[in-house]
Amino acid sequence: MEIIILILSGALISIAVYNLLQKQLLRIIIGTVLISHGAHLFILTMGKLKRGQPPVLKETVTSYTDPLPQALILTSIVISFGITSLLLVLSYRTANENKTDNMDQLRGKSNE
Amino acid sequence: MIFAVLLPLLFACFIPFLSRFKDKVHTGIFTFFIPFIIFIYFIRFIGNSFEPIRHTYRWIPSLNINFDFYLDGLSLLFVLLISGIGALVVLYSIYYLSKSERLGHFYVFLLMFMAAMLGVVLSDNVFVLYTFWELTSISSFLLIGYWHFKERSRYGAQKSLLLTVFGGLSMFGGLTLLTVITGTTSIQAMISQSDVILQSNYLPLILIFILLGAFTKSAQFPFHIWLPDAMEAPTPVSAYLHSATMVKAGLFLVARFSPIFSSYEWFFIIVSLVGIVTLCWGSYMAVRQTDLKAILAFSTISQLGMIMAMLGFGTKIAVFAAVFHILNHATFKGSLFMVAGIVDHETGTRDIRKLGGLLTFMPMTATLALFGTFSMAGIPLPFLNGFYSKELFFESTLNLSNATSTFANGLVTIIPYLAVFGSIFTFAYSMYFLFGVFAGPKQLDQLPKKPHEAPLGMLISPIVLVLGVILIGIMPNSVNGSFLAHAAHSINSQFQSQSVAFWHGLSTPFIMSLIVIGVGTLIYVTRDKWANIYQLIPGTRSVNNIYNKGVSGMDTFPHKLTNTYMSGSLKHYMTYIILAIVIGTSTIMFLTNGFSINFSDLADITIIEMVVVLVILIGAVATIFANNNLAIILITGIVGYGVSILFVIYRAPDLALTQLVIETVSVALFLLCFYHLPQLRKRDEKLGSKTLNVIIAISIGSLMTLIGISAHSTNWYESISEYFIEKSLPVGGGKNIVNVILVDMRGLDTLFEITVLGIAGLAIFSLIKLRKNKEAE
Numbered sequence: 001m002e003i004i005i006l007i008l009s010g011a012l013i014s015i016a017v018y019n020l021l022q023k024q025l026l027r028i029i030i031g032t033v034l035i036s037h038g039a040h041l042f043i044l045t046m047g048k049l050k051r052g053q054p055p056v057l058k059e060t061v062t063s064y065t066d067p068l069p070q071a072l073i074l075t076s077i078v079i080s081f082g083i084t085s086l087l088l089v090l091s092y093r094t095a096n097e098n099k100t101d102n103m104d105q106l107r108g109k110s111n112e
Numbered sequence: 113m114i115f116a117v118l119l120p121l122l123f124a125c126f127i128p129f130l131s132r133f134k135d136k137v138h139t140g141i142f143t144f145f146i147p148f149i150i151f152i153y154f155i156r157f158i159g160n161s162f163e164p165i166r167h168t169y170r171w172i173p174s175l176n177i178n179f180d181f182y183l184d185g186l187s188l189l190f191v192l193l194i195s196g197i198g199a200l201v202v203l204y205s206i207y208y209l210s211k212s213e214r215l216g217h218f219y220v221f222l223l224m225f226m227a228a229m230l231g232v233v234l235s236d237n238v239f240v241l242y243t244f245w246e247l248t249s250i251s252s253f254l255l256i257g258y259w260h261f262k263e264r265s266r267y268g269a270q271k272s273l274l275l276t277v278f279g280g281l282s283m284f285g286g287l288t289l290l291t292v293i294t295g296t297t298s299i300q301a302m303i304s305q306s307d308v309i310l311q312s313n314y315l316p317l318i319l320i321f322i323l324l325g326a327f328t329k330s331a332q333f334p335f336h337i338w339l340p341d342a343m344e345a346p347t348p349v350s351a352y353l354h355s356a357t358m359v360k361a362g363l364f365l366v367a368r369f370s371p372i373f374s375s376y377e378w379f380f381i382i383v384s385l386v387g388i389v390t391l392c393w394g395s396y397m398a399v400r401q402t403d404l405k406a407i408l409a410f411s412t413i414s415q416l417g418m419i420m421a422m423l424g425f426g427t428k429i430a431v432f433a434a435v436f437h438i439l440n441h442a443t444f445k446g447s448l449f450m451v452a453g454i455v456d457h458e459t460g461t462r463d464i465r466k467l468g469g470l471l472t473f474m475p476m477t478a479t480l481a482l483f484g485t486f487s488m489a490g491i492p493l494p495f496l497n498g499f500y501s502k503e504l505f506f507e508s509t510l511n512l513s514n515a516t517s518t519f520a521n522g523l524v525t526i527i528p529y530l531a532v533f534g535s536i537f538t539f540a541y542s543m544y545f546l547f548g549v550f551a552g553p554k555q556l557d558q559l560p561k562k563p564h565e566a567p568l569g570m571l572i573s574p575i576v577l578v579l580g581v582i583l584i585g586i587m588p589n590s591v592n593g594s595f596l597a598h599a600a601h602s603i604n605s606q607f608q609s610q611s612v613a614f615w616h617g618l619s620t621p622f623i624m625s626l627i628v629i630g631v632g633t634l635i636y637v638t639r640d641k642w643a644n645i646y647q648l649i650p651g652t653r654s655v656n657n658i659y660n661k662g663v664s665g666m667d668t669f670p671h672k673l674t675n676t677y678m679s680g681s682l683k684h685y686m687t688y689i690i691l692a693i694v695i696g697t698s699t700i701m702f703l704t705n706g707f708s709i710n711f712s713d714l715a716d717i718t719i720i721e722m723v724v725v726l727v728i729l730i731g732a733v734a735t736i737f738a739n740n741n742l743a744i745i746l747i748t749g750i751v752g753y754g755v756s757i758l759f760v761i762y763r764a765p766d767l768a769l770t771q772l773v774i775e776t777v778s779v780a781l782f783l784l785c786f787y788h789l790p791q792l793r794k795r796d797e798k799l800g801s802k803t804l805n806v807i808i809a810i811s812i813g814s815l816m817t818l819i820g821i822s823a824h825s826t827n828w829y830e831s832i833s834e835y836f837i838e839k840s841l842p843v844g845g846g847k848n849i850v851n852v853i854l855v856d857m858r859g860l861d862t863l864f865e866i867t868v869l870g871i872a873g874l875a876i877f878s879l880i881k882l883r884k885n886k887e888a889e
Contacts, residue, residue: 001715005758006820008725012751014813015732017690021683021805026789028682030735030748033778037728037755042820044762047833050715054763057840057847064849065763066833067840071853073767075865081774082872085781089876092785101790107680 005045012038025091025101032087036080043069043076113167113181116150117230120223127223131216139215140206147198147226154191157183160594164602166236175239176297182236185598189435190233190357190364193442197356198226200573204450205348207570208457218258218346225251229357233364237297238287245283245325248358249276255353256345268341271659275328275338283325283365286318293318299368306372315376322369323382330362332420333390334655336413343405347453350405355412355449356442363416363438366423367431367603374426374604381520383424388530390417395537399544399639400646404452404462407545408445411488414534415441418505421527423603425508432610433504435599439591440487440497440584447577448484448545451477454570455549460560464544469554473563476571478550483578487585489542489632490535492625494614497584499625504612506531506621532624539632540639547636588612687808694811697819707818710825721761728754741786749779766850 012034019031047066055067095101123146131139157165164184171178183191202222209215228251231244249272257269291297293312294305302309309315326332331339342354353359366383373379394414401407419441422434454477455470456462471478487498509528556562584591589612600607635642677688701707731751738744756771836853844852854862 001717001721002824003711003714003821004717004722004725006817006824008729009820010813010815010817011729012732012813013816014809015736017686017812018736018805018809020686021808023683024790026741026744026786027735030744033748034732034735034751037751038816040755040767041758042816044759044764044767045820046823047831048713048715048824049762052763054765055837055849056765057849064837066831067836067849067853068831068833070764070767070850071858073764074770074850074854075861077767077770077774078865079868081778082869084778086872086875088781088785089879092788093879095789103682 001049002045005041005049009038009041009045012041023103025095025103028103029084029087029091033080033084036076040073040076043073113165113183113234114169114179116153117179117181117227117234119150120146120227120230124220124223124227127220128216131219134211134215138206138211139219140202140209143219143223144199144202144206146223147195147202150226150230151192151195151199154188154195157188158192158595162188162594162598171240176237177239178237179240180236180298181234182300183234184602185595185600186364186367186435186602187233189438189595189599190360191230193360193439194226194229194233194357197352197442197446197577198222200446200576201348201352204351204453204570204573205346207567208348208453209346214258218255221251221254221258222349222352225255225353225358229361232361236299238291238299238302239297241299242280242284242287245329245361246277246280248353248361249273249280249329252276252342252353252358255349256342258346258349259344262344264341265344268338268344270663272338272342274663275335275659279325279328279335282321286321286325289314289318289321303371306375309372310376316378319373319376319379319382322365323386326362326365327386327420328362329365330359330416330420331390331413332362332386332417333393333413336390336394337655337659339413340401340406340409343403343409347405347449347456350408351446351449351453354409355445359412359416360419360438360442363419363423363434366420367434370423370426370431370603371605377517377520380424380426381523384421384527385424385523387417387419387421387424388527388534390414391421391534392530392537393417395534395541398541399537399635400643402464404455404464404467404545404549405449407464407541408449408452411538411541412441412445414538415445415488418531418534421531422505422508425512426604427508427511428600428604428607429504429511429610430508431604431607432596432600433501433508435596435603436504436612437501439596440501440581443577443580443584444484444487444498447480447574447581448488450570450574450577451481451484454566454574457570458561458566459563461558464548466555466558467549468552469550470563471550472554474550474565476565477574480571480574480578481546481550483581484574485542485546487581489539489629490625491629492614492622493585495582495585497581497588499585500588500612500614502535503621503625504610506535506624507619510620528624532627535624535628536632536635539628540636543632543636544639588614687804690808690812694808694815698815701819701822706822708822708825721758724754724757724761728758741789741791742783745779745782745786748782749775752778764850766848 016031016034019027047069052063053061055064167181169179228244228247235241253269253273259265328335391414394410398410419434422430487496490502509531512524731747734747752775756768759768840849840852844856846852
């Protein structure tokens with residue numbers, strides 16, 4: 001199963017990068033969302049899947065799932081949410097001010 | 113002695129306070145006493161029984177860098193020039209610079225230069241010497257750019273800094289090599305080890321490095337181009353730095369190191385050749401100038417070339433003539449610069465085409481100019497010092513026979529002819545300067561001001577200098593044994609004494625002088641007829657053009673280069689970054705045989721997981737093809753919920769919960785914004801860039817999968833997770849291990865995470881708020 005998840009993670013990153021290479025702002029944001037999903041699955045798999053119980057201590061349980069990737073991912077989820085919302089507002093403002101959401105037309109002035 | 117060097121710097125600290133009263137007392141009056149005191153302090157060393165003195169003050173002993181001051185004949189000559197001319201220049205500047213100028217800046221720069229220059233000529237430690245050397249470049253830069261509102265000033269300042277600091281750095285390389293070879297930082301100790309240096313393989317490199325420093329500083333061909341542009345500085349500065357002292361630092365350096373190199377033939381070839389070429393080129397170009405100060409600048413270049421050539425000859429008589437001419441040049445050229453300043457000050461122009469017939473208005477100035485120019489031209493009169501050193505120069509060119517190689521022999525043969533050639537033009541421009549300004553028809557309507565004689569105070573300094581010209585001219589031996597002989601002895605230890613006489617028969621040097629005067633007069637009289645030759649040589653090919661192109665090229669080339677890849681397109685940047693990751697990582701993985709796959713120890717595959725995986729995959733692919741804002745947002749939501757279901761299956765309840773909440777909020781946020789965002793369009797890309805995008809995307813994705821599988825398949829290190837599981841309850845006091853890691857064991861990370869979130873929140877808030885304000889307006 002790990003290999004399948006890793007392939008899924010690779011596929012998510014591929015699709016995300018493809019979206020990032022597009023010109024429209026919304027697609028780029030979707031790309032960042034997908035790339036973090038891919039990365040989360042990648043990290044999760046590094047601790048092996050479906051071994052032991054959820055990492056909440058109980059008297060009866062002796063084997064737990066690896067808690068470390070989960071802690072990392074938890075941080076990452078929150079941060080990527082911050083980035084996503086910032087990008088959203090930023091692109092909304094950009095599109096509003098410049099009347100375009102095409103990255104090719106948002107290159108700034110020369111010598112800037 | 114250290115006090116003498118540091119006195120100008122110490123006093124400079126008080127200048128800002130003193131310059132506050134500049135309306136009442138000119139700041140220059142205070143400043144005048146500094147070089148004057150230094151001059152008095154050092155002049156007492158003059159005498160027949162002078163012996164070198166050494167004072168050491170510890171600075172950085174662990175690196176062998178100390179204030180090692182060494183006063184020998186050569187240093188003494190320069191110290192007296194620096195302080196003596198310095199005092200006269202300050203005196204002159206009191207009348208030249210009006211009280212409305214930024215006097216505080218001027219005198220701080222000038223004192224800084226004075227201290228730096230004293231440091232250069234007194235330091236025996238090569239690194240201290242280098243430090244002071246660069247300080248002279250910096251203060252020269254500041255003084256040239258003194259009138260910084262003028263574009264030419266800024267250009268000249270930049271040019272001088274670029275060239276002299278280039279030379280300074282190269283000199284630093286040479287000095288470092290010398291230190292490495294000899295294991296000492298003292299110049300005198302290096303001289304005593306000169307045989308070690310002469311046998312070193314680095315000898316040519318050392319010589320070239322040090323000479324580059326000297327040639328750029330002393331404006332030798334082809335580095336002479338900075339000096340004419342340095343004339344944008346106020347005239348006292350030109351007289352001081354760019355004629356009498358700083359430009360002679362290069363000569364000082366060559367003289368200082370010539371005991372080491374003099375027996376090396378390439379030293380003779382390079383220094384003599386460069387010097388003699390500079391002499392000819394400078395005097396040839398001087399005749400063509402129309403600005404008084406430009407004439408003097410090219411004249412300085414040519415005279416420096418002449419002294420440089422003599423230092424290259426290295427014979428006893430040449431060395432003596434060199435130090436003699438250093439002194440003489442400072443007197444007559446200093447006075448001529450001041451004359452040019454007076455003319456500029458009293459008529460409002462320095463253009464020789466507009467000037468003429470000023471003799472009747474400025475008799476004193478004209479007399480001073482007469483002595484100065486005649487001395488410079490080398491006219492044989494028994495009261496002009498310039499004649500003696502020029503005569504000795506001719507004599508030294510005729511007595512060069514120590515050459516061994518054919519090339520050096522050829523050089524020896526042509527040097528006397530080149531010397532005469534250069535001197536002919538020296539004569540011509542001297543006459544041009546004198547008669548162009550003071551004789552000829554009056555053109556009062558061309559002058560911005562009505563000319564009149566300068567105030568007495570302005571005349572004092574040139575009068576003192578011209579008195580020096582005359583006194584040395586009448587009694588050339590008065591400065592000989594007690595002063596110049598010591599200087600010559602420090603350059604060439606075989607030198608004992610050299611008597612100077614006005615008349616020693618109808619010798620070859622005297623005939624050379626006569627030829628110079630005869631042909632020079634002819635050239636001066638007929639100068640209009642052959643002026644066209646300058647269109648041929650140099651024409652448009654000039655070193656200046658190369659410099660200008662070089663400087664602008666340094667600016668535009670990187671600009672163009674950067675613009676080729678900094679296109680402002682996010683897509684391009686993403687492409688670079690991802691391609692770099694893919695190529696770099698896969699190359700290393702491939703080279704180190706890092707790819708591996710291991711099918712043992714895998715979790716089982718269940719149907720429900722496969723269904724979720726498929727949903728995520730289909731959803732993700734659909735984002736590429738969706739052309740509707742609402743659709744793409746909902747699809748992304750589905751992918752996110754899919755991932756959270758995977759978290760549930762993989763026993764990560766905290767992740768699943770967080771992901772669910774975040775995904776919901778995100779979708780809500782997207783939905784809030786999507787109305788305002790432009791509708792998605794179909795991608796109208798060319799097939800080429802589309803293919804490239806697909807290749808990039810697939811390659812990074814497959815790379816990530818391969819890395820993941822390889823990492824999963826190998827087990828090189830023990831996992832550190834056990835630690836957290838064990839310690840969670842005893843250390844963190846919590847049963848939820850993930851939570852304990854986040855808020856306790858890695859609490860600081862979480863704090864930063866909150867900070868990032870806070871900053872993002874602030875940014876979002878301000879983005880929205882800004883808009884509202886704008887709308888309100």
